[in-house]
Amino acid sequence: MTEQTGHRALKASMTIQFIVIDGFSMMALLSAIEPLRAANRLTGETLFAWSLVSDAARNVTSSSRMEIPTQHGLQEAPTPDLTIVIASLFPSDYRNAALFSRLRRLRNSGRMIGAISSGTLLLAKAGVLGDHRVTIHWETARELEMTFPNVKASSEIFCWDRNVLTSARGAAAMDLMLALIVQLKGTPVFKMSDKNARLGECSNQQLYRTYAEVQASVYWKIAPSNVDAPSLIAP
Template identity: 30%
Template structure:
């Protein structure tokens, strides 16, 4: 599941009663966003419940089920979603089904309180796992054979756990990054951006920063400069000088904040801007290349193909956009 691939990933979501609606959205919406932005069905999900009937979320909105969670020998990754009163769902039958599923499922994930259910089924023994901060102490005492850690999410070879709704968004962005690359993950993260109108400081969130934890104001400032200079990219040394630190220091801050060096983030911003123009306009590719900081159409096409696994012409053709003869040039 966590290897580079553009093949469709099917995921089963086992939703427990009294799950938060935002938790369910935290899993689904990044996958939906990746599908929409890519123009491909990269992800498909199926909603399951313990008995196959709908379950009510904490907001009273029912979640319909495609089926019940049974004893099938499925290899599809399984995400177990739970929020409040998870103990009511932790029946011997459910624990047995989870234990059996672990023999076949490529990955089983405990989403928020789903971590409790995985631990109850002894699926986290001798593994690292995380849990919502309010439950950390109780969880650590209840399961001494689980290495509880205070991380937003934890990925091991066949288990995943998350510490809440927003950490689950982070997890889904990381899955997209590992499967489709940093560029798509960055563009999906922009779907979850927001800005408070009452805040007018230099540390205000950049649209590209949401979901990537760009809390350091120097990183935020550098990203804003990148976004304002797509057509004529700023070299790293000059960018760092304008932020007020050394290029080496800026590289370290970027790596800590985004998991990528500045040049990778900058290229991702430019490629995402270019892809929007490829999809949403009829502009010739040479014009798009110039508008996004590439010195030639051929250099743009090479970089585009390396990131999106198809050429700009392929994208337009696949999405059935009308093109002109000039747009077909590489």
């Protein structure tokens, strides 16, 4: 993220699409959505609107075997401000020309794109990362490094480099979304309105953790001991 280097200015409200790939992590999806829901509720404003997308408008199965419906297929989905790909299991075998084409169109039009967990590998396959700094789940970090050696991979738990946002694992998606909320509201700490003073006490307890505090929890610390960490580019 390089402390959100060169990220684009955000408008007053955002539309976000989560492209969910079969085998996705429910933790990743909910960790991303719940901060957005809470931001809308606590401010009384529609700061964020989101939808779920898949190859077709159908039920998608998570890694925990739970199914959720998606609102749009790739071909008919409207163009959002931010598109985030969520993939967990089996991203190495995933091929979808329609998804990769859509991601390239979004990049070429200057839209924000992102990924959670192993979804970063799909961004690399689509050829949309360029020289952007990204992070990825430790299980697919080696593959990213070996298959796409020119990608700037980081060991940070989330990265925000210009118009590309990535999170290394499911739980870290919450920190990434809180960073997005803070940037949208334009304040270092997300403050609630006076009428929500009681809930606003959360801001005094650092609803939004600092960049240093978040990145202090390097995800390799929880990787199994028998998994070799790739030689990721140093922050």
